[in-house]
Amino acid sequence: MEITITLLTFLFMEFTAWFTHKFVMHGFLWRLHKDHHQVEPGFFEKNDAFFLIFAIPSAYCYVTGLMYQDIRLYIGIGISLYGFAYFVVHEVIIHQRFKWFNRLNNHYIRAIKRAHKIHHKHLGKYQGENFGMLIVPFKYWRDPNTSK
Numbered sequence: 001m002e003i004t005i006t007l008l009t010f011l012f013m014e015f016t017a018w019f020t021h022k023f024v025m026h027g028f029l030w031r032l033h034k035d036h037h038q039v040e041p042g043f044f045e046k047n048d049a050f051f052l053i054f055a056i057p058s059a060y061c062y063v064t065g066l067m068y069q070d071i072r073l074y075i076g077i078g079i080s081l082y083g084f085a086y087f088v089v090h091e092v093i094i095h096q097r098f099k100w101f102n103r104l105n106n107h108y109i110r111a112i113k114r115a116h117k118i119h120h121k122h123l124g125k126y127q128g129e130n131f132g133m134l135i136v137p138f139k140y141w142r143d144p145n146t147s148k
Contacts, residue, residue: 002071002074005071005074005075005078006074006075006077006078006081007078008078009074009075009077009078009079009082010078010079010081010082010085012078013078013079013082013083014082014132014133014134014135017082017086017131017132017133018131018132018133020050021131021132022128022131025047025050026125026126026128026131027125030125031046032046032047032049032050033046033047033050034046034047034125035047037120037122037123037124038123043097051083051087054079054083055080055083057076057079058076058079058080058083059076060072060076061073061075061076061079062076062077062080085134086133086134088101089112089133089134090116090133093109093112093113094112094113094116107141108136110143111136111140111141112133112134112136112140114136114140115130115136115137115140116130118130118140119131
């Protein structure tokens with residue numbers, strides 16, 4: 001049961017990340033996300049604040065889940081596992097802010113990078129597409145350099 005709750009939470013977080021990215025980051029909190037699309041000098045971005053924003057419900061679930069010995073612990077674990085996966089995929093593999101896995105070149109990684117590149121071609125708040133992270137639309141799985 002605990003593994004199921006953790007896994008379902010992890011999967012639900014992809015939808016949560018998509019929704020938050022589309023309607024919050026490209027909405028009323030654009031001022032925090034803008035420097036991710038319009039790169040400014042320096043290692044840190046205002047956009048990094050979203051890691052802390054997502055960490056708050058995870059930490060709450062860890063603390064209360066441990067205090068009351070209930071499913072909130074496993075929800076917190078699912079949220080933090082998604083946060084870790086997001087960090088590795090987005091910050092390490094796609095944007096290579098950390099040069100840990102810069103030689104990965106499998107079909108899935110190429111699809112994620114294509115979708116994210118299309119997302120970043122829009123420098124402004126509007127006209128964005130591909131707001132998710134781990135689930136990639138099928139059209140990005142095809143190699144644009146091959147015939148259909």
